Amino acid sequence: MTSSISYFSPGPAKLPHEILVKLQDELVQYKSTQVSVMELSHRSKDFAEIIEGAESSVRELMNVPSNYKVLFLQGGGTGQFAAVPLNLMSRTGKADYIVTGSWSSKAAKEASKYGSVNLVLPKLEKYTTIPGKSSWKLDPEAAYVYYCANETVEGTWNVSFPIKRPFNTLHSYFRHTFFWKAPFFHTLYTFLTPFQFGVIYGGAQKNIGCPGVTVVIVREDLLGSPLPVCPSVLDYAVMAKNKSLYNTPPTFAIHVVGEVLAWVKREGGLDEMQRRSLEKSKMLYSVIDESNGFYNNPVDAAARSRMNVVFRVGEGGKDDLEAKFISQAASQGLLSLKGHRSVGGIRASVYNAITIDDVRRLAEFMKTFLKENKV
Structure with a gap:
C-alpha cells in the first residue's frame, strides 16, 4: 500500500x-x-x-x-x-x-x-x-x-x-x-x-x-x-x-x-498498541467534539470505542453530505469510510496497522471538509 x-x-x-x-x-x-x-x-x-x-x-x-x-x-x-x-x-x-x-x-x-x-x-x-x-x-x-x-x-x-x-x-x-x-x-x-x-x-x-x-x-x-x-x-x-x-x-x-x-x-508490544490506539481515537473524537455539531458521534463519551470511530455528517446526518464526504475522502486516498449498512454514517476503524499519520491525514481532511461545507 x-x-x-x-x-x-x-x-x-x-x-x-x-x-x-x-x-x-x-x-x-x-x-x-x-x-x-x-x-x-x-x-x-x-x-x-x-x-x-x-x-x-x-x-x-x-x-x-x-x-x-x-x-x-x-x-x-x-x-x-x-x-x-x-x-x-x-x-x-x-x-x-x-x-x-x-x-x-x-x-x-x-x-x-x-x-x-x-x-x-x-x-x-x-x-x-x-x-x-x-x-x-x-x-x-x-x-x-x-x-x-x-x-x-x-x-x-x-x-x-x-x-x-x-x-x-x-x-x-x-x-x-x-x-x-x-x-x-x-x-x-x-x-x-x-x-x-x-x-x-x-x-x-x-x-x-x-x-x-x-x-x-x-x-x-x-x-x-x-x-x-x-x-x-x-x-x-x-x-x-x-x-x-x-x-x-x-x-x-x-x-x-x-x-x-x-x-x-x-513495534513495542501491546502496551505500545494501546498507547497508539488511544492517541488515534482521541485525535478523531477531538475533531468531532470541536465541530459545533457538524460532526456528531451518537455514543456516550464513556462508551466510545477506541477501535471504531463512528459519526454522522451534518445535523442529524445528511445522506448527500455524507456521500460527498466519502467521495472526496476517497479522492485523497482515505478509503473505506462508509458506515455499516445497518446504521449508515461514517466509520473510521483505527486498528493496529493504521498509523498515527493515517489518522492525522483523516483529521485534517475532516477539518477542511467542515470549513468548506458548514452552513
Missing part, C-alpha cells in the same frame, strides 16, 4: 506494509521448502514451526497462563457464536448475555438455539450507551456470562467489568479489540481467581491477520463437556487434543497471524 493511501476498513482490515511485502515473496517459495507457503502440508515440520511460533507469540503478547489452550479455528466470530454455548452451556443449560450492539445481539440469538439465554441489560432502543450495573439482571444459575468488549457497527466500548460470578464461567469476547491490549490474566483479575475469563476469542482479520482463522483462548477446566450436538470442529476439547490439527486448518491465515504478531512485538 502506497503512502498516499490510508485504509480504514473495519475488516478485513489493513495489514502492516512490511508484512505484505514479506508475504509476497513467500507466496512463491517459503524459505528453503521450494514451495509456496500456501502449499505447505499442515502435517509438515515447516508448518509445525509456523503454528507453534504463532501460538508462542499469542502466549507471550497476551501473558496467557499455562492452564489455557490456544486454538486456531475456522468459522470466524460467527462460528464462535455457536461454539461458546455448544461447549459451555451444558453445565446448567443457561447463559447470561450482555447485549451492547449488533454482534452481541447476534451471539445471544445463536445461543438461544442451545439453551436458555438471559439478557442482562434492559432492552435498548439504540446501542449508544452501556447501562449502569444497577440495572443489570444476572442469573445466578447461568453457566457463563457473554461479553463483547467492542461493537464495531455502533462504535461502542464496554468497560463495565469486573463482575464477580461465584461458580460460573466468565466469558469474554474480544473480537474487535484482539491484540489491542492484554486481557486480565495476571493483573486486574488476579484477585478474582477462579473468576477469570474462561474463553477469549477474536477473528484475525481485525488486528492480527487476514480472514480465515479465529484465535480462541480457553481455560483447560472448561474442556470436555460439550452438548451432544456439538460438531467436532467446534469442540474445544477435540481441537485442543489435536493442537488445532484435527482437520486441515487455514494454514496461510495462521502464518499471517504469526507474522503480524512478530511485527507487534517489534
Whole structure:
C-alpha cells in the first residue's frame, strides 16, 4: 500500500506494509521448502514451526497462563457464536448475555438455539450507551456470562467489568479489540481467581491477520463437556487434543497471524498498541467534539470505542453530505469510510496497522471538509 493511501476498513482490515511485502515473496517459495507457503502440508515440520511460533507469540503478547489452550479455528466470530454455548452451556443449560450492539445481539440469538439465554441489560432502543450495573439482571444459575468488549457497527466500548460470578464461567469476547491490549490474566483479575475469563476469542482479520482463522483462548477446566450436538470442529476439547490439527486448518491465515504478531512485538508490544490506539481515537473524537455539531458521534463519551470511530455528517446526518464526504475522502486516498449498512454514517476503524499519520491525514481532511461545507 502506497503512502498516499490510508485504509480504514473495519475488516478485513489493513495489514502492516512490511508484512505484505514479506508475504509476497513467500507466496512463491517459503524459505528453503521450494514451495509456496500456501502449499505447505499442515502435517509438515515447516508448518509445525509456523503454528507453534504463532501460538508462542499469542502466549507471550497476551501473558496467557499455562492452564489455557490456544486454538486456531475456522468459522470466524460467527462460528464462535455457536461454539461458546455448544461447549459451555451444558453445565446448567443457561447463559447470561450482555447485549451492547449488533454482534452481541447476534451471539445471544445463536445461543438461544442451545439453551436458555438471559439478557442482562434492559432492552435498548439504540446501542449508544452501556447501562449502569444497577440495572443489570444476572442469573445466578447461568453457566457463563457473554461479553463483547467492542461493537464495531455502533462504535461502542464496554468497560463495565469486573463482575464477580461465584461458580460460573466468565466469558469474554474480544473480537474487535484482539491484540489491542492484554486481557486480565495476571493483573486486574488476579484477585478474582477462579473468576477469570474462561474463553477469549477474536477473528484475525481485525488486528492480527487476514480472514480465515479465529484465535480462541480457553481455560483447560472448561474442556470436555460439550452438548451432544456439538460438531467436532467446534469442540474445544477435540481441537485442543489435536493442537488445532484435527482437520486441515487455514494454514496461510495462521502464518499471517504469526507474522503480524512478530511485527507487534517489534513495534513495542501491546502496551505500545494501546498507547497508539488511544492517541488515534482521541485525535478523531477531538475533531468531532470541536465541530459545533457538524460532526456528531451518537455514543456516550464513556462508551466510545477506541477501535471504531463512528459519526454522522451534518445535523442529524445528511445522506448527500455524507456521500460527498466519502467521495472526496476517497479522492485523497482515505478509503473505506462508509458506515455499516445497518446504521449508515461514517466509520473510521483505527486498528493496529493504521498509523498515527493515517489518522492525522483523516483529521485534517475532516477539518477542511467542515470549513468548506458548514452552513
